[in-house]
Amino acid sequence: MKLxxxxxxxxxxxxxxxxxxxxxxxxxxxxxxxxxxIEEDNKDLGFCAMYRAWLEYIYLADVCGxxxxxxxxNHFAYKEDGMINGTRNAFEYxxxxxxxxxxxxxxxxxxxxxxxxxxxxxxxxxxTGKCAHYGYTKRYMHEMARIVRxxxxxNEQTQQYVATGIEKLGIKDIKVLGVHIRGTDFRAKYDxxxxxxxxxxxxxxxNKLMQEKGYEKIFVATDDVRILKNFWAEYGNxxxxxxxxxxxxxxxxxxxxxxxxxxxxYLLGLEVTRDMYTLSKCSGLVAGISQVxxxxxxxxxxxxxxxxxxxxxxKGIYQNSHSFIRL
Numbered sequence: 001m002k003l004x005x006x007x008x009x010x011x012x013x014x015x016x017x018x019x020x021x022x023x024x025x026x027x028x029x030x031x032x033x034x035x036x037x038i039e040e041d042n043k044d045l046g047f048c049a050m051y052r053a054w055l056e057y058i059y060l061a062d063v064c065g066x067x068x069x070x071x072x073x074n075h076f077a078y079k080e081d082g083m084i085n086g087t088r089n090a091f092e093y094x095x096x097x098x099x100x101x102x103x104x105x106x107x108x109x110x111x112x113x114x115x116x117x118x119x120x121x122x123x124x125x126x127x128t129g130k131c132a133h134y135g136y137t138k139r140y141m142h143e144m145a146r147i148v149r150x151x152x153x154x155n156e157q158t159q160q161y162v163a164t165g166i167e168k169l170g171i172k173d174i175k176v177l178g179v180h181i182r183g184t185d186f187r188a189k190y191d192x193x194x195x196x197x198x199x200x201x202x203x204x205x206x207n208k209l210m211q212e213k214g215y216e217k218i219f220v221a222t223d224d225v226r227i228l229k230n231f232w233a234e235y236g237n238x239x240x241x242x243x244x245x246x247x248x249x250x251x252x253x254x255x256x257x258x259x260x261x262x263x264x265x266y267l268l269g270l271e272v273t274r275d276m277y278t279l280s281k282c283s284g285l286v287a288g289i290s291q292v293x294x295x296x297x298x299x300x301x302x303x304x305x306x307x308x309x310x311x312x313x314x315k316g317i318y319q320n321s322h323s324f325i326r327l
Contacts, residue, residue: 034111035101036061041073042117046255047272048291049133050076054091055144055298056120058098058151066113067099068151069106077255078269085157093266094158094273098151134194134289134317141294145301152302154273162274166281169219169240177215177309178282179206179231180275180293183224185253191322195315197288199230205286205311210238213309219282221275221292225249242278245271284309289317 038057045053054070061068072079072090079090087093089103097103106112121131127140154162166172179202186196209215218239220231225247231239246261246268248254255268276292279285280299285307287293293312300307 034066034113035106035109036064036066036068036113036115037106038068038070038115039073040115040117041075043075043077045077046253046291047078047269048276048295051295052144052291053120055147055152056123057115059143059147060119060123062147062150067101069097069099069101069103071103078265080263080266084263084266085155092155094155094269096153096155133192134291134294136294141298141301144298148298148302158270158273161270162277165242165274166278169242169278171217171219171240174216175214176217176219176282177206177209177284177286178219178221178279178296180221180279180285180287180290180296181227182288182290183222183227184248185251187251189318189320189322191318191320193318194289195318197313197315199227201313202286203234205313209284209286209309209311213284215284219278221279223247223254242271242274245275283307286311286313288313288315
């Protein structure tokens with residue numbers, strides 16, 4: 001696939017032409033040896049939003065024959081001050097490097113292209129037709145799943161944490177309906193964020209599938225204590241969830257929360273990764289629009305599987321003047 005051909009016919013801009021020149025210089029003349037150094041330092045991205053960004057950058061490297069190397073920026077919301085799992089690179093807190101080289105080797109390479117935000121925006125434009133933070137298409141999902149399958153592996157610590165969590169839930173051999181519903185800052189109605197899905201709206205879809213499709217358990221992933229309590233009141237022992245997840249009863253994002261617990265920021269990323277991966281292992285999915293739900297679907301496809309049932313409750317995106325505040 002000649003990505004630059006698609007881009008040049010999609011939109012005429014100086015940024016695209018600059019990117020094309022960079023890619024040609026690095027990858028055409030040194031295909032398979034040029035390094036694509038991926039680093040985005042957006043402090044306002046939650047974990048799964050950043051994870052999608054990493055996948056999009058790696059996709060660009062893949063189709064252009066470059067070697068991807070990923071480093072999380074210093075302002076990444078989940079970065080700790082000290083070492084985690086033997087590294088200061090917050091990407092490596094959770095994952096193995098996607099290719100055969102690491103951060104230290106990048107400086108010794110002659111052909112290095114550094115990522116820029118508009119690189120991944122152009123990937124979104126090619127695969128979805130627009131640069132939309134929550135947008136995706138069938139083609140996008142399958143391409144990102146291919147990237148996960150080819151390049152993404154949990155490190156030993158993450159793999160053990162996720163596997164142990166799923167084992168303790170006791171859901172490996174039964175038919176489980178995964179539910180992901182965002183609360184906290186989604187209740188605040190921020191511009192360009194999904195319209196909040198209520199518990200009652202979710203209950204209707206869950207009840208229908210439970211009655212018609214014979215699900216034995218409901219796995220609930222949420223960042224909001226209030227939502228979890230309402231689900232427990234509705235379903236009781238029919239539901240399961242991870243008890244050691246940081247949640248909130250306020251309209252503020254847990255992703256940017258402060259806490260006295262040791263390695264809090266690292267654990268926030270670990271917890272949402274486990275939630276996302278567990279959702280991908282469920283037989284069905286009910287969710288609102290969210291980055292976690294999108295990544296769960298990508299990982300489901302990466303395992304060459306599909307959900308028996310999937311219901312994404314799409315109420316649209318807020319368009320207002322209420323800009324996002326981390327708080």
